[in-house]
Amino acid sequence: MALKCVAIDDEPLALELIKTYVTRFPGLQLVQVFEDALSGAEYLKQNPVDLLFVDVNMPDITGVELVRSLVNSPMIIFTTAYRNYAFESYELQAIDYLLKPIDFTRFTAAVEKAIDFHKYKNSIQESTNDESIYVYSEYKMIKILLRDIEYIESMGDYLKIYLSTSDKPTLTLMTMKKVLEKLPTDQFARIHRSYIVALNKIKSIHNRKVKLANSELPVGDAYADFINQQKGNI
Structure with missing residues (x-):
């Protein structure tokens, strides 16, 4: 089953690029895109998704603030033109942090991380002795x-x-x-x-x-x- 994705970015060209990239992955389904961060946040509160592509710098609220406001956060891939938000992305245990302009090879690596992590979380129920947690360390889950x-x-x-x-x-x-x-x-x-x-x-x-x-x-x-x-x- 494909991962349900949402993309939020106040730059239309950036959204179009993400839409184009996502279509190349049969394992992803882009269900909604938003140029308005507040509208995107409201949608996510009512509609659970698996993966969120979200810009960090947006006029109403930042992508970091948006993610922190979510009760049940999906997997996160931050997108931004600035490097100085990397610490916040690690703090929120984001799957990845992509710098614009986003290269497709780099986008592919981020998506593969998300798919692998999703497979871990939804693998066949393990025995009690194999219960586990996932943490972000050394740039990977x-x-x-x-x-x-x-x-x-x-x-x-x-x-x-x-x-x-x-x-x-x-x-x-x-x-x-x-x-x-x-x-x-x-x-x-x-x-x-x-x-x-x-x-x-x-x-x-x-x-x-x-x-x-x-x-x-x-x-x-x-x-x-x-x-x-x-x-x-x-």
Whole structure:
């Protein structure tokens, strides 16, 4: 089934170019285009789509503001003539960020990322042991199996995800609040302003320290109840 797409850009020529490019992909279906950002935002609130091509610089609201206003955001590919919005695109976990004038080869790479990510999300239901989340790291979407996560550390605007299968943590631009929304509450718990731990990786808890296989993490004052909740589970 083709991905339903919407394109929003206040430049008619830019919209025409996107329309032309999209027609070359049988895996895409362009259902609507808008030169007005506010009209596009209203449409998206009422009509779920799979992929949004949206210009960053528009007169009413920016593409970044538009995406942030959506409750259920589709996959995003930002288009713009300016490079200085790349940080915002990473923060919003956009699939890609295309600079105008958009080259078809570069457009193809962005669309293929979106198609691959959509396939991951809609693959045949995996077993519990294969549950996963997706994060944006090193300019691509990465699939992380929940069973491999040992703990997550907050580093300002970034997170380090430590895995039992790798010596190097995965670095991603995401908040603690956002990653907690992705994680099942019966498998993960926040124990500190800077740490989330996988419950099945805990070896012991002593003196408000959580012992993992190769790490020891503190339990913050605000999370002291965590210790009582885990009595009998370790």
